[in-house]
Amino acid sequence: MDEQRVRGAAGPRRRWRHGPPWRNGWEAAEERPARWPWRSTALFTAFVLVGSNAAAHLQQGDRAAPDGFARVLLVVGSGLLLWRKRYPVAVVFGTAAAALVYLGAGYAYGPVFLTVAVACFSAVVAGHRRAAWSALGMLWAGHVLVTHWPYRWLPASRDPSASWAQEIVIATWVVAIVAVSELARAKREQWARDRAERAQAARRRADEERLRIARELHDVLAHSISVINVQAGVGLALLDTDPEQARTALTTIKAASKEALGEVRQVLDTLRAPGAAPRTPAPGLDRLPELVEQAAAAGLTVDVEGRPPGLAPAADLAAFRIVQEALTNVVRHSGSRRAHVRLEHGDAALRLRIDDDGPATGGHPGGSGNGLAGMRERAAALGGTIEAGPRPDGGFEVLAVLPLTTEEDR
Structure with a gap:
């Protein structure tokens, strides 16, 4: 009996359009498209609108209060988060641009940065690290440029030039966003590797078990069939001249086949009930x-x-x-x-x-x-x-x- 090592057939090469498969689960990313995050996007939009009004009251006289144009920018920046799982690069640049226009127009500081943080997080986790870094760098550099050069011609009229201490705070905030996003990406990659290693270990154990069973079947059947083959030849040769000896050969064939069937049944029982104790002790x-x-x-x-x-x-x-x-x-x-x-x-x-x-x-x-x-x-x-x-x-x-x-x- 030939013994074959059973191996899993190699499947088609895995591909994905919206980042690594660990972003939404290793298998889920391949089997279904990313869901639309309606609820979270609506929650972010409401929080940004309400929070910006509250921030404007706290900064009254220093920064301009949100008007219709400001609310359009806030809704656009928050609404872009609806596509953050499908188009993370475009979303992170779009939210950064909306936030830059909002701040450049002199409107109050507030939760507008939250939309950029969420978009940056999604882009980094999806594997687009350089795009996220570039978008945050663009936002910070644009803010520095606006608050130190054309700020006199932008609302509010009494808005002074920003201090460099404030720019350092904003730069620290940008670095913190990147650090948290990178940490989340590293964690998810580690989880994906752990899942892949566990799956590979399970496949290896299954292959080893199949090989063990194939080896057992080979040893049982090769020995028993060899004995049966020899005795069948003896029985055929002596069937007419020595019936008693032929009867002995047939008796041996019956005993050998019965023993082989018993051992094969014991091996197959392990397939039907993995981990179950054998009914008879191993030889x-x-x-x-x-x-x-x-x-x-x-x-x-x-x-x-x-x-x-x-x-x-x-x-x-x-x-x-x-x-x-x-x-x-x-x-x-x-x-x-x-x-x-x-x-x-x-x-x-x-x-x-x-x-x-x-x-x-x-x-x-x-x-x-x-x-x-x-x-x-x-x-x-x-x-x-x-x-x-x-x-x-x-x-x-x-x-x-x-x-x-x-x-x-x-």
């Missing part, structure tokens, strides 16, 4: 005698030396599957009818050696198949190693070194 080296019996039914004599030590469940399963796959390869690819399994262990590792002394009988016994690749992946996942290849004196050898305890058990 381990305590079932080594069963492997020897199954190999004997396929015509292979297996000599076992040594006793299995106490292993962690993951290492015990990996050791069992490695022996199973190695014996299956002997049955399928070796001309020898005898194999040797040696178990040696020290304080930290188990050494598994499976070899035979027969010549190869076709295929690619050198280790290019999926079975040997699966054994290497099992060992590597536990921090162990696998060496497989022809012996100098003929035959084939598999040497596995597995830790007695895994990282999860420490």
Whole structure:
């Protein structure tokens, strides 16, 4: 059975028109257009109009009171915020220009700066940092120019030249807007990276789980089908001349297929109920005698030396599957009818050696198949190693070194 690494297909390249996808959520920005911010825009407009009237009363005699033209500028500047999510660059320059005309006309300082701050925030968060900086720089430079040169010809008539201390305050206010906007942009980018990393980790875990299941199915079916194939050939050959031996072969086929179905069902149960405890314990080296019996039914004599030590469940399963796959390869690819399994262990590792002394009988016994690749992946996942290849004196050898305890058990 071929083992395939299941990977998610690469989707179309993601594109967006109105800034990075993290502006309104990673997926939402791609699936639906930005909503119109009617409510917030109406709230900002009302606040700016009311606040400007209140500011004019506080600055009466120093700055001009809002008239019809001033209210038009305030409504235009606030109304532009309705497009701040779709056209952030145009909105930040439009609000800055409206505020500059309003202040240049000598009207009272007040919430007019709020519209510029909101537009700047939206532009920076959407990724248009230079446009936001340029618009604020234009507003500050225009204000400095107006309040120090043509202020005598602008209302109100008693409006004096602005002090440089006032310009420093305004510059500080501009820098604060930029700093807050940049901080929000950095936070949102970090949230987007975190979401992407979590999604990638979830996909990686799913891929690893699918690979584990594919490896289990390969090991179960390859071994059982090899035994069934050999016994089916024996049964067909002896059906007429030795019915009793043919009956024995069919009995072996029935037992092997029943065991394979049980193990396949156990693997598939993990797909139906992820995280659920298995109904039967995972196989381990305590079932080594069963492997020897199954190999004997396929015509292979297996000599076992040594006793299995106490292993962690993951290492015990990996050791069992490695022996199973190695014996299956002997049955399928070796001309020898005898194999040797040696178990040696020290304080930290188990050494598994499976070899035979027969010549190869076709295929690619050198280790290019999926079975040997699966054994290497099992060992590597536990921090162990696998060496497989022809012996100098003929035959084939598999040497596995597995830790007695895994990282999860420490």
